[in-house]
Amino acid sequence: MSIRKYVMLGASVVLLAGAGAAAQTVQKGKPNHWGYDFPRSYDAEVAAPDVHEVHYKDAHVMLMEVSNPPGYVMQMHGHPYPSVFARDSFNPPAGADLTGVARFLEPGSARNGQNWAEGPAAKGGQFPACTSADPQAPHMPANGGAWPLHFYRVEFVYADQEDMAAAKARYANNPQRKELFENGAIKFVEYTLQPGQAPPKETMPAVLAFDSTAAFDAVKAVIGPDAGSSTAPKGMVIPRCITANPNFALPRATAATGPIHFYGFLFKRVDGTGLEANWRAWYPNMVEMQKGPLRP
Secondary structure (H helix, E strand, C coil), rough: CHHHHHHCCCCCCCCCCCCCCCCCCCCCCCCCCCCCCHHHEEEHHHHCCCEEEEEECCCCEEEEEEEEECCEECCCEEEECCCEEEEEHHHHHHHCCCCCHHHCCCCCCCCCCCCCEECCCCCCCCEEEEEEEECEEEEEEEECCCCCCEEEEEECCCCHHHHHHHHHHHHHCCCCCEEEECCCCCCEEEEEEECCCCCCCCCCCEEEECHHHHHHHHHHHHHCCCCCCCCCCCCCCCCCCEEEEEEEEECCCCCCCCCEEEEEEEEEECCCCCCHHHHHCCCCCHHHHHHCCCCC
């Protein structure tokens, strides 16, 4: 089953409007820069913190690990910012109990995942793969499959694309490579390739996440023909993502380009088909989640 069928389509398995689902009246305020205008109480890390574990946050980005074990129905929640998903495993098969359980807060919203764009795995593999997403209106998925839905998501609170001159000044003194988070499966890295310095070398498969077209174009030009990539979500120019096999090439920044800034998920372990058999050992937090009450 493809990622697109399972995750991205409004009429698909996970995000079904459901025969019994009705739009709710929501008190809205001023939309954010991206047009998202739902209350803070719906933000994923607030409304569904067990599923959305925040591993890193600063003024620019927020890194979440998303875990939805079998039988678990999470709370209604949304995502206010553009984001890139990094996926390294197959989605569980559809469960017959999903219809009427998983639903959108506003079934007619233009922000229910229909604008997302997929980036396939690099040549020769199936994972890691990536998705470029616009802000996502509140929704309540359910997992009726046989194993978890699991991936990582970086949300861009603001985008370098909005003011590239300010971005270049902001990153002038950054280190070329800064590890922001690490666990047993991934490293999350901030890259600021600096003029006059040789770019770092990586030995692990990766998903690279971009919030400027200049950085995306610079990396895409040198990373090699085997890399996969996404377009931006429909109606946007960012975010975008690139998937890469180990030992991928990165560009050398110049005085003309200025610093080249982006983020990377480096996979120490690619779950792949192993998630079905090993998820309880790899992700004991999801075993604990199953012990709690399953919300209807």
